[in-house]
Amino acid sequence: MAKGIEIRDAHFPGRAAIDAYGNGGFRFADMSHRGSILCLPSGIHGWAPKIETALTAEDLALVLEQAADIEILLVGTGTELRRLPQALRDVLREHRISSDPMSTGAAVRTYNVLLAEDRAVAAALIAVD
Numbered sequence: 001m002a003k004g005i006e007i008r009d010a011h012f013p014g015r016a017a018i019d020a021y022g023n024g025g026f027r028f029a030d031m032s033h034r035g036s037i038l039c040l041p042s043g044i045h046g047w048a049p050k051i052e053t054a055l056t057a058e059d060l061a062l063v064l065e066q067a068a069d070i071e072i073l074l075v076g077t078g079t080e081l082r083r084l085p086q087a088l089r090d091v092l093r094e095h096r097i098s099s100d101p102m103s104t105g106a107a108v109r110t111y112n113v114l115l116a117e118d119r120a121v122a123a124a125l126i127a128v129d
Helices: 061-065 086-094 104-116
Strands: 018-022 025-028 031-034 036-040 043-047 072-076 098-102 121-125
Touching (some): 036 061, 072 104, 098 104, 104 121
Parallel strands (some): 072 098, 072 121
Antiparallel strands (some): 025 031, 036 043, 036 121
């Protein structure tokens, strides 16, 4: 007997440049995703930070799990630049990850450049309208 529709976490199993952003989501690899995303060495994952204005280490747990393959984490904070809390910066530094918060648009552009240069980059991108 068929199980019906199986809903899984959004995940694209590869690294890909971000082709477009806005309207509450992102386009990449001939696909689209509504909502925020994490671009990691293991692929692009759907992401729902609990409080977008004050990210925590828990919000970035998947980033920390893959820390050995990440040198730079770009954090797209929406339409405005928001500082990362000191506690989060400390945790990232302990994992030898340099963090750089910026607007989501700037983070997308920077991510694409560093990805093209084959750098050990990851991005946490908050969707914008």
